[in-house]
Structure formats: structure tokens, C-alpha cells
Amino acid sequence: MTDRPTDLNISDMDIDAYVDGELDAERRFVIETLLSRRPALAARVMGDLSTRSALRMLGQDRRPVPAHLAAAAQQLAPAQKSRWRRLMPAGLMTGGLAAALALWVGGVQHTPAYVSYAVASHRIAMMRADMNSQIEAPRFDAREIAANTRIAMPQLPGDWRVTDVQLFPTDKAPALLMAVRTDEGRRMTIFAVRERTGAPERPDAVREGAQSVAYWRRGDMSYALTGDQEPGMMDETAEALART
Structure with a gap:
């Protein structure tokens, strides 16, 4: 993140843990208080949460991805690789699901910022x-x-x-x-x-x-x-x- 969470003793690791659902109620409240004060940071965090929700849906979808879509996804995957590796649940970054995720990311990019x-x-x-x-x-x-x-x-x-x-x-x-x-x-x-x-x-x-x-x-x-x-x-x- 370029907008670093420097106040309220919150670090990037705390934000990542919030996105991953690893914080207790008290710490979540602290994070949400920060987000309510910093809309730009909140937008980035909400984007990560939306990505995690999409990953869960992809994990439940066992349909094979058509070959032409998988090939197109390979061109999108490298730029997003490191970010989605952190958000991806263990064992999910494989074949068709990785391709579907990359195509989903590519579609989101067409929405105005x-x-x-x-x-x-x-x-x-x-x-x-x-x-x-x-x-x-x-x-x-x-x-x-x-x-x-x-x-x-x-x-x-x-x-x-x-x-x-x-x-x-x-x-x-x-x-x-x-x-x-x-x-x-x-x-x-x-x-x-x-x-x-x-x-x-x-x-x-x-x-x-x-x-x-x-x-x-x-x-x-x-x-x-x-x-x-x-x-x-x-x-x-x-x-x-x-x-x-």
C-alpha cells in the first residue's frame, strides 16, 4: 500500500491481518476507526476485501475454464501475481481458478477509479x-x-x-x-x-x-x-x- 497506516499504532501487517480476518473484535474496532478517518486507505482495504470475497466464490466454482480464457489470463497474471498470492487461500492458485481470477481482475480494471x-x-x-x-x-x-x-x-x-x-x-x-x-x-x-x-x-x-x-x-x-x-x-x- 502506498498510503501507509502510520497513526493509532497500526502497521501494514495489521491491515493485512484485518483483511484476512485474523483480528479480535477490539483490534478490528481500532482498524475500522482508522478507516473511518482515512477514505483513501479505506478504499484500498475495501478493494482487498472484495478480492477475498471473489476468491472464496472462485474456490466454490469447480467448472473448468475454457482454454482461450486461460491463455488470455496468463497475460494478466504476472502484474498481479504478488498481490493475489497473499490474498489467495492455500492451495487455490492452480490452473483454471488462477485464470478465472486473473480475468476477474482484468475486468475490474475497466471500472473508473x-x-x-x-x-x-x-x-x-x-x-x-x-x-x-x-x-x-x-x-x-x-x-x-x-x-x-x-x-x-x-x-x-x-x-x-x-x-x-x-x-x-x-x-x-x-x-x-x-x-x-x-x-x-x-x-x-x-x-x-x-x-x-x-x-x-x-x-x-x-x-x-x-x-x-x-x-x-x-x-x-x-x-x-x-x-x-x-x-x-x-x-x-x-x-x-x-x-x-
Whole structure:
């Protein structure tokens, strides 16, 4: 990791142990407190956790990988080899599963980088919502946000209630995360950053661990809608939101 965890007496080994599920509850709390303060580090850790979940799914899939896919995967594997060796459960880096993993990594690379920030900040927002010590900030002043960050947010449906609004740093610009709750009790977040990314103009949805995220771009603004619904439902919701 390039973003080294130097505060709260936390090392890279502690972060690795957290990803591997080797820490007790007290130490996990310390790590999660650090992640709630450092979105950039949280994005990297969440990416590792998503990779581990993918590895578990691959380990349960015994179907053979077609030869042409295995050959293509060999071209992707070297650049990722050392990273996935640490995350790979013992005995799993073999033949077809290694090829499937490499192809999975290659597919993820086509998702704009800001989507990782969106997913990580969503999980942090959900964590904050469940912690009594973390105070949510539901007040949203669109003019103040636009004047200071040049971020423009879509118009929300009438049955959506804002529950939290937070600014998050990214590598290129500040981003805004807005947590919302619908009348049906669905909890989602909208992530917005003023950056001309490679996101499509119409929303595209992908699965990231336990969440789905739909991402799109409007001019110089890039957006992501994250929630627990299936990608298809999240995509439909984002389509309606993007039209506003």
C-alpha cells in the first residue's frame, strides 16, 4: 500500500491481518476507526476485501475454464501475481481458478477509479449510521457545496430523505457523499466528484461485494449510486436519477 497506516499504532501487517480476518473484535474496532478517518486507505482495504470475497466464490466454482480464457489470463497474471498470492487461500492458485481470477481482475480494471471510493465511502457511511458515537450531518446546502467544491448533485425523488452528507478526499478532487433513505426503508448513497472520468453517460451497474453500484457521468461530473439491491434494480434507480 502506498498510503501507509502510520497513526493509532497500526502497521501494514495489521491491515493485512484485518483483511484476512485474523483480528479480535477490539483490534478490528481500532482498524475500522482508522478507516473511518482515512477514505483513501479505506478504499484500498475495501478493494482487498472484495478480492477475498471473489476468491472464496472462485474456490466454490469447480467448472473448468475454457482454454482461450486461460491463455488470455496468463497475460494478466504476472502484474498481479504478488498481490493475489497473499490474498489467495492455500492451495487455490492452480490452473483454471488462477485464470478465472486473473480475468476477474482484468475486468475490474475497466471500472473508473472513483467507483472504489464510492463503495468505500458508502460502507463507511453505513458504519457511521450504526455507531452512536458518530454524529450524522443530514443538512445539505446545495449552493454552499457548489460554491466551495463545484459539485452539482442530481435532484432527489420526493420520497428520499437525506440522512448524512460528508465530504471525502480523492486523489484528484474532493467528493461529496450523500446518504439517503427511501420511504420503503432502502438505504443508499450518492457519490459525486467533479472529474471527467471514463464512466458512461448512461448508468452502468456492477456488483462490489455485498453492494451494487451504478456509475455514470454528466459532463465534468461523475456519479455513483451504491446500495444493497441487485445491480439491475440499482441501474434502474440510477437511470431515473441521472435524468434529473
